[in-house]
Amino acid sequence: MIPYGRQEITESDIDAVIEVLRSDFLTQGPKVPEFERMVAEHVGARHGLAVNSATSALHIACLALGLGNGDWLWTSPVTFVASANCGLYCGACVDFVDIDSRTYNLCPVALRKKLEVARTENRLPKIVVAVHLSGQPCDMKAIAALADEYGFKVIEDASHAIGGKYRGEFIGNGRYSDVTVFSFHPVKIVTTAEGGVAVTNDDELARKMDLFRNHGITRDTSLMTQEPDGPWYYQQVELGFNYRMTELQAALGVSQMQRLDHFVARRHQLAGRYDQLLADLPVITPWQHPDSYSGLHLYVVRLQLAGLDVSHRAFFEYLRSNGVGVNLHYIPVHTQPYYKAMGFEAQDFPEAMAYYSEAISLPMFHGMAEEQQDAVVAAVKGAFGELA
Numbered sequence: 010m011i012p013y014g015r016q017e018i019t020e021s022d023i024d025a026v027i028e029v030l031r032s033d034f035l036t037q038g039p040k041v042p043e044f045e046r047m048v049a050e051h052v053g054a055r056h057g058l059a060v061n062s063a064t065s066a067l068h069i070a071c072l073a074l075g076l077g078n079g080d081w082l083w084t085s086p087v088t089f090v091a092s093a094n095c096g097l098y099c100g101a102c103v104d105f106v107d108i109d110s111r112t113y114n115l116c117p118v119a120l121r122k123k124l125e126v127a128r129t130e131n132r133l134p135k136i137v138v139a140v141h142l143s144g145q146p147c148d149m150k151a152i153a154a155l156a157d158e159y160g161f162k163v164i165e166d167a168s169h170a171i172g173g174k175y176r177g178e179f180i181g182n183g184r185y186s187d188v189t190v191f192s193f194h195p196v197k198i199v200t201t202a203e204g205g206v207a208v209t210n211d212d213e214l215a216r217k218m219d220l221f222r223n224h225g226i227t228r229d230t231s232l233m234t235q236e237p238d239g240p241w242y243y244q245q246v247e248l249g250f251n252y253r254m255t256e257l258q259a260a261l262g263v264s265q266m267q268r269l270d271h272f273v274a275r276r277h278q279l280a281g282r283y284d285q286l287l288a289d290l291p292v293i294t295p296w297q298h299p300d301s302y303s304g305l306h307l308y309v310v311r312l313q314l315a316g317l318d319v320s321h322r323a324f325f326e327y328l329r330s331n332g333v334g335v336n337l338h339y340i341p342v343h344t345q346p347y348y349k350a351m352g353f354e355a356q357d358f359p360e361a362m363a364y365y366s367e368a369i370s371l372p373m374f375h376g377m378a379e380e381q382q383d384a385v386v387a388a389v390k391g392a393f394g395e396l397a
Contacts, residue, residue, distance in 0.1 A: 011381050013336040014196030014306075015374040017272075025264040029256045036255050044259035045206065047266050048171075048191065052181030054208035056215035059259060060222050063168045063192035063205030065252040067095035067138070070188040070207050073217035074162045076101050076136055083123070084138035084166070085115040086341040086361040092138050092166045093342050101135070103351075105343050107358040111296045113142050113309070113368075116360070117151035124159050133159055139186070140166040142338070144198070144304030145297060146175040149185035168192035171199055172273035173304035180304070183210040188218075193258075198272050198304050198375075199265040201258040217247075225249030275375040276305035279382060283308055283371065286386045290393060291317070293367075307338055311367035319396040325369060327392045333385050336370045
């Protein structure tokens with residue numbers, strides 16, 4: 010089975026992890042700060058905070074921005090559930106903004122319309138989570154302008170987008186948002202096995218996120234309510250969590266980050282080749298906005314099956330049965346039972362549902378051989394030939 014995504018682990022990666030295993034620190038040592046600096050410096054941000062997952066990074070970002078009971082968080086319905094759940098973790102209410110029909114990202118036009126209505130109803134969002142689906146950045150300039158006008162904070166969920174660029178600058182530099190979150194799950198562009206990083210240019214947000222990832226505990230005397238009892242002293246000044254990244258994960262991340270530019274460039278080569286090989290088939294290949302340079306975590310096509318006697322499901326199952334590990338990113342969050350119980354209906358976000366009815370993620374990983382890609386395309390052609 011050709012997987013839709015796969016990590017690349019080299020001997021240098023293994024050596025980096027073994028070096029930590031032989032060191033004095035398996036956690037809370039020098040590798041986590043090194044990894045944080047490497048990510049922050051690469052994207053052009055002042056601070057990087059490493060945690061055990063991008064979900065945790067989203068959570069501490071929301072907490073640091075003051076999200077709480079009675080507040081609203083808005084995000085895209087076409088994302089993994091964590092982009093919305095982070096609001097619920099803080100006691101806030103969650104709503105969604107429909108997607109753009111070409112980028113599949115949160116649509117700024119739909120966002121403005123929803124904001125206009127929300128202002129009259131006194132339920133403007135405190136935070137908008139802009140998800141860079143597949144690694145292609147949202148229209149962040151437009152979203153940032155709306156944030157200034159309507160007074161909300163912006164988190165970029167760049168879980169798919171490390172190494173990508175927007176308007177010629179690396180995603181995560183903070184020009185258009187308060188916090189950006191990256192994922193380092195095994196199928197992502199760079200992996201730490203599990204892990205995430207939140208980057209920001211705001212010193213106070215960085216301080217708060219640092220507290221929230223570490224039980225709310227500090228040894229900084231400036232944050233304490235009294236003089237330390239001794240050199241052993243610490244205080245819990247917030248209700249935090251154990252969201253720390255291990256030294257093993259960070260060492261793997263440091264090794265992997267050295268190949269990031271190569272990883273993304275290779276994905277662009279594969280995407281260009283897919284575009285050519287699929288050009289004559291009834292599929293819509295990923296459209297790339299001229300302002301973006303996608304990280305290309307995913308290669309999502311939309312099947313054009315109108316008039317053909319074949320279903321989306323049958324097409325998907327045919328590819329799986331022929332050794333192609335396709336996937337679907339994502340089931341719109343508002344259709345999940347937990348969110349339906351809040352009152353959401355499927356057709357509340359028609360562009361998201363239209364996308365869901367047609368989308369399939371074809372295999373895309375930087376170690377993919379052209380022979381594997383040829384096999385994927387042959388299976389897609391076979392599906393149209395045999396099923397249609």
